[in-house]
Amino acid sequence: xxxxxxxxxxxxxxxxxxxxxxxxxxxxARADAATTIGQGADHHExxxxxxxxxxxxxxxxxxxxxxxxxxxxxxxxxxxxxxVPAALDFATGLVRAPARDPRIDLRIVPGLSQDKPxxxxxxxxxxxxxxxxxxxxxxxxxCLPGTHSKWARVSAAEVVGFRTAMTGELFAxxxxxxxxxxxxxxxxxxxxxxDEAVAQALSRPERLATDLFAIRxxxxxxxxxxxxxxxxxxxxxxxxxxxxxxxxxxxxxxxxIGAGQVSAAYARALAAQGVTAECLRGDDMAxxxxxxxxxxxxxxxx
Amino acid sequence: xxxxxxxxxxxxxxxxxxxxxxxxxxxxARADAATTIGQGADHHExxxxxxxxxxxxxxxxxxxxxxxxxxxxxxxxxxxxxxVPAALDFATGLVRAPARDPRIDLRIVPGLSQDKPxxxxxxxxxxxxxxxxxxxxxxxxxCLPGTHSKWARVSAAEVVGFRTAMTGELFAxxxxxxxxxxxxxxxxxxxxxxDEAVAQALSRPERLATDLFAIRxxxxxxxxxxxxxxxxxxxxxxxxxxxxxxxxxxxxxxxxIGAGQVSAAYARALAAQGVTAECLRGDDMAxxxxxxxxxxxxxxxx
Numbered sequence: 001x002x003x004x005x006x007x008x009x010x011x012x013x014x015x016x017x018x019x020x021x022x023x024x025x026x027x028x029a030r031a032d033a034a035t036t037i038g039q040g041a042d043h044h045e046x047x048x049x050x051x052x053x054x055x056x057x058x059x060x061x062x063x064x065x066x067x068x069x070x071x072x073x074x075x076x077x078x079x080x081x082x083x084v085p086a087a088l089d090f091a092t093g094l095v096r097a098p099a100r101d102p103r104i105d106l107r108i109v110p111g112l113s114q115d116k117p118x119x120x121x122x123x124x125x126x127x128x129x130x131x132x133x134x135x136x137x138x139x140x141x142x143c144l145p146g147t148h149s150k151w152a153r154v155s156a157a158e159v160v161g162f163r164t165a166m167t168g169e170l171f172a173x174x175x176x177x178x179x180x181x182x183x184x185x186x187x188x189x190x191x192x193x194x195d196e197a198v199a200q201a202l203s204r205p206e207r208l209a210t211d212l213f214a215i216r217x218x219x220x221x222x223x224x225x226x227x228x229x230x231x232x233x234x235x236x237x238x239x240x241x242x243x244x245x246x247x248x249x250x251x252x253x254x255x256x257i258g259a260g261q262v263s264a265a266y267a268r269a270l271a272a273q274g275v276t277a278e279c280l281r282g283d284d285m286a287x288x289x290x291x292x293x294x295x296x297x298x299x300x301x302x
Numbered sequence: 303x304x305x306x307x308x309x310x311x312x313x314x315x316x317x318x319x320x321x322x323x324x325x326x327x328x329x330x331a332r333a334d335a336a337t338t339i340g341q342g343a344d345h346h347e348x349x350x351x352x353x354x355x356x357x358x359x360x361x362x363x364x365x366x367x368x369x370x371x372x373x374x375x376x377x378x379x380x381x382x383x384x385x386v387p388a389a390l391d392f393a394t395g396l397v398r399a400p401a402r403d404p405r406i407d408l409r410i411v412p413g414l415s416q417d418k419p420x421x422x423x424x425x426x427x428x429x430x431x432x433x434x435x436x437x438x439x440x441x442x443x444x445c446l447p448g449t450h451s452k453w454a455r456v457s458a459a460e461v462v463g464f465r466t467a468m469t470g471e472l473f474a475x476x477x478x479x480x481x482x483x484x485x486x487x488x489x490x491x492x493x494x495x496x497d498e499a500v501a502q503a504l505s506r507p508e509r510l511a512t513d514l515f516a517i518r519x520x521x522x523x524x525x526x527x528x529x530x531x532x533x534x535x536x537x538x539x540x541x542x543x544x545x546x547x548x549x550x551x552x553x554x555x556x557x558x559i560g561a562g563q564v565s566a567a568y569a570r571a572l573a574a575q576g577v578t579a580e581c582l583r584g585d586d587m588a589x590x591x592x593x594x595x596x597x598x599x600x601x602x603x604x
Contacts, residue, residue, distance in 0.1 A: 117512070
C-alpha cells in the first residue's frame with residue numbers, strides 16, 4: 001500500500017522480518033516476509049527494500065529503526081552489545097547500517113550481553129523497553145518465550161540480568177527431525193499431557209534425557225496419540241526451562257511477552273506452580289519499544 | 303569378495319548395515335553400506351542383496367541372522383518385542399522376513415520392550431547377548447552409548463530393565479542444526495571442557511536448558527574456541543545422561559559396549575565419578591551375539 005510514513009519500525013529476527021509504517025496518527029501500514037540473516041549487507045538491503053518500497057518517496061530519506069538479529073555478527077552490520085545492568089535508553093548505542101539506496105536511513109538497536117553467566121539477546125531488549133514505556137515502575141521478571149526463550153530481571157527501569165533457554169529450537173528439532181517426529185503431531189493441544197509433563201520435568205529435572213525417549217517408546221508400546229505426544233514433549237521442555245529458571249520466577253511477579261499460543265502454554269505451566277503471569281504480544285511490545293526510542297530521538301517524552 | 307559362507311550375520315541399524323560372511327573357521331568376509339530403514343520390503347531386500355550377492359551360491363539357500371532396526375515397524379518385517387525381564391535366548395522370537403530371492407533365508411532377532419517406564423531397544427539386546435556369551439555369570443550394568451544410548455541391568459543372564467537417552471541424536475542435532483552449529487567444531491577433543499561440563503551437568507542437572515545456550519553466548523562474548531565448545535556440548539549431554547541414569551551406575555560394575563571414541567568419553571565421565579568401566583566394541587559384540595544364536599539354533603553350546 002502506498003503510504004508516506006514519518007518513520008518505519010522494523011523487527012528483524014533470524015527467519016522473519018516485520019515492518020510497520022508510522023505517521024502522526026500511528027500505524028499507516030504493515031508488511032512482513034520470511035527472510036534469513038547472514039548473506040551480506042546487499043542481501044539484507046534488497047530484502048528490506050522489497051518490503052518497504054511502497055513507503056519510500058523519491059529524494060526523501062526516511063528513518064528506519066530496527067531491532068533483532070539484523071544487528072548480529074552475521075547481520076547487516078554488527079551492533080555491539082550493551083552489557084547488563086543496562087537502562088533501556090538505547091538511543092545511545094544505535095548503529096547506522098551502510099545502505100546503497102539514499103532513501104533509507106537505517107539504525108539498528110543494540111542487543112544486551114551478560115558477562116557471567118555468559119548470555120546475549122537481540123530484539124527482546126526492545127520488547128522489554130516497549131513494556132517499560134507503559135509500565136515505568138515495573139519491578140519483576142519478564143519471560144519472552146520463543147526459539148531462544150529469555151528470562152530477564154527488571155528493576156528501576158534497568159535489565160539487571162537474564163538467561164536464555166533453547167526451548168523453542170529444541171522443540172522444533174525434536175518434533176520434526178529426531179526419532180520423535182514419527183509420533184508427534186504437527187499441531188494441536190493436549191492440556192493434560194502437557195500439565196503432567198511440566199510437573200514431571202520440574203520435580204525430576206535430572207531425568208529429562210530419558211523422559212524424552214519415553215515419548216517414542218510409549219507411542220510404540222502403548223499407542224500414545226500424536227497429540228498427547230506433542231503435549232508431553234512441549235511440557236517436558238517448558239518444564240525443563242522452568243526448572244532452570246526457577247530463581248527467576250519463584251515468588252515473583254512475571255510478565256510474559258510473546259506469541260499468543262506459546263505464551264499461553266508458559267502461563268499455564270507457571271499457574272500450576274502458583275505464579276500468575278500477565279501475557280502481552282511480542283510484536284506490540286517491539287513496536288512500542290521502537291516508538292519509545294523514536295520519541296527519545298526527537299527529544300519528546302514517550 | 304567371492305566366498306561361500308555357512309551363514310551370514312547382519313547388524314542393521316537406522317542408517318547403516320554391516321554384513322559378515324561366516325564359515326567353520328570364522329569370518330570369511332565383511333561388507334557394509336549406508337542405508338535407510340523404512341521404504342518397504344523390496345527396498346530392504348535390494349539393499350541386502352547388493353551387499354551379500356557375492357556370497358550367494360545358485361540354488362542354495364543361506365541362513366542370514368539379522369538384528370537391529372530392520373525388525374522395526376517400518377523395517378523389513380515387524381518383529382514383536384520381547385518384554386523384560388528377558389533371558390537372551392531369543393532363538394524363540396525370531397521372525398522370518400519375506401523375500402523374493404530364494405537364496406536367502408533371513409531371520410530377524412526380536413528387540414526388547416519395557417512396559418513401565420516405557421522403553422524399547424532393537425539391536426542392543428544382541429550386543430548384550432554377545433557379551434554374556436563370553437561372561438555368562440556377569441551381574442551388573444551395561445551401557446551402550448550411541449544415537450539412542452541404552453543402559454541395561456543384567457542379572458542371572460537376563461536383562462532385568464533398561465532406559466534410553468537420546469544423547470547421540472541430541473548432540474548431532476544441536477551441533478549441526480541448531481544455533482550452536484556456528485561455534486561447535488565438527489571434530490576434535492577438549493578433555494578439560496568436557497570434564498568440567500560433565501561435572502556441571504551432574505551437579506546441577508536442572509540447569510541444562512540454560513547451560514546449552516551459554517555455549518553460544520561464550521563463543522560470541524569470550525571467544526570460546528569451537529573445540530572447547532564441542533567438548534562442553536558433549537560433556538553437558540553425557541553429564542545429563544549420567545544424571546538421569548545415576549540409579550544404574552552408582553556403585554555398580556559397568557561395561558560399556560560401543561564405538562571406540564564415544565565409549566572412551568563415557569568411560570572418562572564415569573571415571574570422574576569413581577566408576578571404572580570396561581569398554582568393548584559394539585560390532586564385535588553384535589557378531590558374538592548372532593554367533594551365539596546360530597549355535598543355539600544348531601543345538602550346539604556357544
